[in-house]
Amino acid sequence: MAKVDVNEMSFLDHLEDLRWHLIRATLGVFVAAIIAFTMKTFIFEVVIFGPTEMDFPTYRWLCAAANKIGVETTFCAAELPFIIQNRLVAGQFSMHIWTSIFAGLIIAFPYVLYQAWHFISPGLKTNERKNSKGFIVIASLLFFMGVLFGYYVITPLSLNFLANYTISSKISNEFDASSVIAIVRSSSLASGLVFELPIIIYFLTKVGLVTPQILRKYRKFALVIVLILAAVITPPDIASQVIVAIPILVLYQVSIYISAIVVKRQKKESSS
Structure with a gap:
């Protein structure tokens, strides 16, 4: 079948092309989800419920750090003060299905990006495609770095804080498994x-919605938003919020640098 020129494609042709890319992306997630479904023991015992055990790497590191500076902490406890339970008849099967789907989405994320890129790239100029050649690799690396950060930093900090937070000694923590998984x-x-x-930020700069000047101008507002975001996704203690806020602020600064590079290249191309 001959390749159709993107400039000659009608709106319906573009919709049809998008539909097939979405179907392929969905199939990729589905296949990855099936693989995750067959790895039930590893997914749940090692990955999902790993942060509920005190031998989890994050707890060991924080306990060692606390011991070095002589601070008493719950990270050195023998176990987290809660039990995990299921109260629904089909609860465990439902959790298995949905966890497999989300695991499939994470595993297949590079392939989903690949399908998105193949839909977008024909509309780009030759030099734009060349400059964006590493898009899938870089975007995938950033995503997996974020997933690891959330898993090894935010998740254990949240579980440890919430498990040890009490309003009365008469209340025992019996967390529903779906809540822990969530x-x-x-x-x-x-x-x-x-x-x-x-x-x-790279794509917003490419289409002219963002400039490095705007990002620098609103840096203070971005700082406030980052701190609010850190407060929302972490326990309400200063140490946890700072740990989460630091990489987000670094990413914001990197985004300013990337935006400046994009603008510089655009000016160079327009002048040549």
Whole structure:
């Protein structure tokens, strides 16, 4: 079948092309979800419920750091003060299905980006495609870095704080398994998406909606937003919020640098 020129494609042709890319992306997620479904023991025992055990790497590191500076902390406890339970008849099966889908989305994320790029790239100029050659690799790396940050930093900080927070000694913590899974899932996915900030700024700069001057001008407002975001996705203690805020601020600064490079290249191309 002959390749159709993107400039000759009608609106309906573009919609049809988009539909097939969405179908392929969905199939990629579905296949990855099936693989995750067959790895039930590893996904739940090692990954999902890993942060509920005190031998989790983050707890060991924070306990060692606290011991060095002589601070008493709950990170050195023998176990987290809660039990995990399921109260629904089909609860465990439902959790298995949905966790597999979200795991499939994370695993297949580079392939989803690949399909998105193949839909967008024909509309770009030759030099734009050349300059954006590493888009899939960089975006995937940022996403997985964010997922790891959410899993190894935000999730254990949240679980440890919430498990040890009490309003009365008469209340025992019996967390529903779906609630624990939701913390792991939301922390990891939210961080993965937040780490895509440089990529988002790159494209916003390309279309002229953002400039490095605007990013620098509103840096103070961005700082406030970052601190609010850190307060929302972490426990309400200063140390946790600072730990989360630092990489987001670094990403914002990197985004300013990327935006400046894009603007510089655009000016160079327009003058040549």
